[in-house]
Amino acid sequence: MQEMETLxxxxxxxxxxxxxxxxxxxxxxxxxIIVTFINEISPNYSKDYYIHKEKYTPIIVGRKEKLxxxxxxxxxxxxxxxxxxxxxxxxxxxxxxxxxxxxEMSVLGYSSPKRMWFGIGFPIFSLxxxxxxxxxxxxxxEDELRKKLYLRITSALILTASYWTAWSLLWFKINxxxxxxxxxxxLFFILVSxxxxxxxxxxxxxxxxxxxxxxxxxxxxxxxxxxxAKKHVKPSSMSDYKKDYLKAxxxxxx
Numbered sequence: 001m002q003e004m005e006t007l008x009x010x011x012x013x014x015x016x017x018x019x020x021x022x023x024x025x026x027x028x029x030x031x032x033i034i035v036t037f038i039n040e041i042s043p044n045y046s047k048d049y050y051i052h053k054e055k056y057t058p059i060i061v062g063r064k065e066k067l068x069x070x071x072x073x074x075x076x077x078x079x080x081x082x083x084x085x086x087x088x089x090x091x092x093x094x095x096x097x098x099x100x101x102x103x104e105m106s107v108l109g110y111s112s113p114k115r116m117w118f119g120i121g122f123p124i125f126s127l128x129x130x131x132x133x134x135x136x137x138x139x140x141x142e143d144e145l146r147k148k149l150y151l152r153i154t155s156a157l158i159l160t161a162s163y164w165t166a167w168s169l170l171w172f173k174i175n176x177x178x179x180x181x182x183x184x185x186x187l188f189f190i191l192v193s194x195x196x197x198x199x200x201x202x203x204x205x206x207x208x209x210x211x212x213x214x215x216x217x218x219x220x221x222x223x224x225x226x227x228x229a230k231k232h233v234k235p236s237s238m239s240d241y242k243k244d245y246l247k248a249x250x251x252x253x254x
Contacts, residue, residue: 025132032128039117049101055094063087109172120168127161131200134158138204155197162193 066083102111110116134154140147166189174185 028128028132032125035117036121036125039114039121042112042114042117044112044114046101046105049098049105052094052097052101056091059087059090059094108169109175120165123161123165123168127158127165130154130157130161134200135204138208155201158197158200159193162196163189166192166196 063083063086105112107113107116108120110119134151134157137147137150137154140150142150170189171185174180
């Protein structure tokens, strides 16, 4: 009876551990989904930018009105060019301020946060999904031939997603600062995608081997405690052994 209660407690504890272990996965999936919608709530430009843009129309309208005031057929050339020069200076100042504001709002080479999130959201989403697919296939119980086929397919997806993620994050930033040929940039992004896939595969193998090693150790210790250790316990001490053993289990799952 006592053993059954202990096993029940262990089962509940294991179920709770499974839920806790699943939380990082849930958070990753949630992030992958949310990142595709951030652009919907991000501002295209700041309020100051839109306020500044409203200055453009009055400059153009004001120039037109002043030109219209000149008597048709008796336009003084000097006065005409004076009006044009004044409006041109105003337009140049307007453009300078507008470009400075756009430069301040730019992120990773994108002209605004909204466009940045729109540009990187779906590549990041596809990369996370392809990485999850690879992890699921790697841990699946499929036969080896089918598993190898699925791993190659998911590897191709990771390469593609890594390429476009790197492109969306770096293309405008690099292309805006440095005058590299497009071919060099394409080769760079291909190299980044290959390195990303290699690192991910290495990490998967590393953590899988570590988990397998820990599982074997736990199984060996459990087997020794339940079966092998009994050989070294005197029959007269068996009752105390079971009590201590069950108490240790309870302490472990509490």
